[in-house]
Amino acid sequence: MEEEATTQGLFFHYANIQSAILFVIVLGLYWLLFKKDDNSATLPPGPKGWPLLGNLPTLSFHSEREMMAWNKEYGPVCRLKMGNIEFIILGSVEAVQEAFVKKSDIFSGRIQDTVPGISGTHGIIFLDYGNQLKEQRRFGLATLKEFGMGRRSIESSMLEKCSELCEQIDLEIEKGNPFSIDFMVYQTVSSVISKLVFNENLARENKEFRDFLHLIMTGSKYSAINGITVFFPPLKKIPPFSWGQRESEVHEQNHQRLFQQEIDEHKATRDPKEPRDFIDCFLNEMDIAGKSPKGADALGYHDKQLKFLARDFFLAGSETTSSTICWVVLYLSRNQEIQTEMHKEIIDVFGHAKQPSTDFADKMPYTKAVIQEILRMRPPAPIAIPHRAIREGTIMGYRIPKDAMVVANIFGIQNNEETWPDPEKFDPCRHLDADGKFVKMPGMIPFSIGARQCLGMQLANMELHLIVASLFQRYQFQFAGDNDIDMRGRNIFSLRPYPFKVTAVKL
Template sequence: MLLSEYADIQSLALFTVVFILCWRLLRGEKHNSFSRLPPGPKGYPVVGNLLSLSLHSERDMSDWNKTYGPVCRMKFATMEFVILGSLEAVNEAFVKKSDVFSDRLQDSMPGFTGGTGILFLNYGNLLKEQRRFGLSTLKLFGMGKKSLEPIILDLCTDLCDTLETYCNSNEFVDVSFPIYERVAAVISQLVCNKNLPKEDVDFRQWLHRITTGSKYSAFSAITVFYPSLKVIPPFSWGQQASQEHEQEGFQLIKKQIEKHRISRDPKEPRDLIDCFLQEMDVRSEQSQKFSEQLGFRDDQLNGLIRDLFLAGSETSSSALCWAILFLCKHPKYQSKLHEEIDEELHQRPPKYSDDLNFAKACIQETLRMRPVGPIGIPHVANKDATIMGYDIKKGSCVAPNLFRILNDENLWPQPEKFDPTRHLDQNGNFVKHPSYIPFSIGPRQCLGMQLANMEIYLFLVSMIQRFSFELESGEDIDMRGQNIFTLRPYPFRVRIRRR
């Protein structure tokens, strides 16, 4: 055989192999004879599956989990992204194999730079230490305890007094920011021992910008998967706005830390900042080598407070807005909730220990239908591993599809129907469903889950006890909500009537 003919055959064989590999990749076949990679949807060159995502990506990914199974693989440029659409898959990855699937993308989320805080730290000693400190300190000042109830109830009263002023006008109003402001005040009391949203105008305005977002937020979200776009307009505009907002928040937090340094009594800590500064003092007395391995530094305190405010405020306030919206859409359930509250509480303020079964059912149904984090914060595999028999490469993003799990028609008949009664047994008692995991599971489960549950319950019952809410007749609201990192309702206005 001539050398040139051999070269032609070799080239043809190489081309055939490359073609088959590309063809299989683009088809997103369920079966891959070359590996055990998870199946997934067909992607496009360079961009991968980005163009297949709509503004309601949680629904797109839910459809992919239905089609390809509970372990579904996607590509975003060079990023491997695996979405887990069943409780079994999430449990295997984040509980049974948490030592492998608990890292985070670094410096990827706009507005969350640097290896500080809690949300975006990699899994290791620093994160474990900071979570232990955060949990123990928040519990010290009342999280999950009756001692925090008076603080929350005072803020509930303050919120209701504000809503009362809207009753006189008989107009339709947006209640989202008054709710967000009071919820943020709860974490402010635990962290700073003061109501920052009320006492500091600059801080209040910063919170308001969180709720309204930026017109470039959608572009910012895309840069999570395509970091190279951060320097290209219009993506760079969103990145710049997020960074400016982050730095503004850091300056506001830094001001509070410096005030605490001046006024604190080491023997009488008032809040989380005092406890952190006290721990810094203790560590500074130890060897320098030991101190460098731990996270009790100024930048870590700043990042920790940022994460507590953003995550702690967003979850509860969004859930409360969703609950009000669903109850407006289903007035028969709002009336039933009124009846339960009147019968059980009469006119006294609610307690977290109250046995209000229907109120608990309404809250669980709200968070089931519209989990605040529909696609949980992505985890990152720190080495090659498997999930349900599929190969997951080191560095792959792995995220729980909480929206899919909480809207799985096999677990929840007619999942798009708002029906609190599905959470009650035949005797009318509240039942927690085993697949109800709106705060995810495992060692990276939401740190403030206990606080969020108490806040949502006390604020919602307090509002429904004093008022009835109704939407403007004929107002058409897209109930899918807007998913920009968290799932919020589209802006809506209600008329508030005094009961």
């Protein structure tokens, strides 16, 4: 009996241990599930997606419009799933302000090595957030300003390029046929940043660079499928995705070779005491940083960084401004009364012979309003380059997981019908007060805001004013195509108009 009692005691002892362990496991699982549900409840709302693919299949080539609709339905902070990546869309200025300005230390990271042909871990567009980015932005801005960016001293160079553009238009007028203006504008704009960075007009003097510009403008035939591989990297090894990957790698190698040639030529010919351009200044800074205890690499001053930085300046300085000018020509060629009103203002200020100048910009409120309305309707980057959450944080009370992509839907913000009644109507008067004075609207963020705001914003604004004023001082443009052109444009690197032709009359 004693032995039986001992056996029963052991049985109950082990049974109690097993029950305790089981209880702990069940409690732990319940806690984990409860914790997950609790966290999920704090995530931003958003549309349901497909298994594995998430919301990717529901996006078109006009994703800015689908995302705007989702922001309208789910609120200014909307969550998507792109594959297994958390994708947060910000659809209000307040949300963007909180994320990119007030919490820039959390939401200013970048995804790395994901966009075939243009990303990387160097340069400035895709450089991750940290001390190197701050240093490179500081140096880049200071150096470009030294060579005239945003200053009156660069106007003569810009106006010279405007005159060259007008000479090309004159030749097209003599032919008497409708013509395309987009590549002429692209060459003009790229020549300005080319002078600052390389001290020469590469688009005019180097055929390979002209081909480079053409590729940026038209995009690759694999552009769409290359974008998918951002969210599904394993697809890079499977046709047809692998074909696009290989093509992008070849293009990138060619572009890097071109930029490296420029750097090598500068090394061979520069005088450290008299820098000619941005590259010379960077090479000088490499010499200084090499003597620093931190070393040049730690500060980001090395050949690879210079090569990618030059590429980023060239891309950003050519693409965004040229696309905006093309939109101006397209919209005004289809809205003659607005074109006539702007031409009258330009002539009132400068006459027919005097070259435009930014000194008189305040006397040209209607011209400024036209440019501002184009930037509102067709911002250069409708969905700004994705930021990455460096660590977990919150935006407008919603939990944003670490490594989530966070994007500002600039198109959606600037085409929100609650802020901009009848947003698809081209109406420059939105930006004028009752006295006809120009008003900078608070809902306008075409160049984004915060720690990663476009570095060349001042340069872009100067170019827009001078080139637009120069064109419409001399010519009346008339749209030469069908009226059913898709005015939504095409989103490649930036939001560009579909190919169109115009006729022009000298005034």
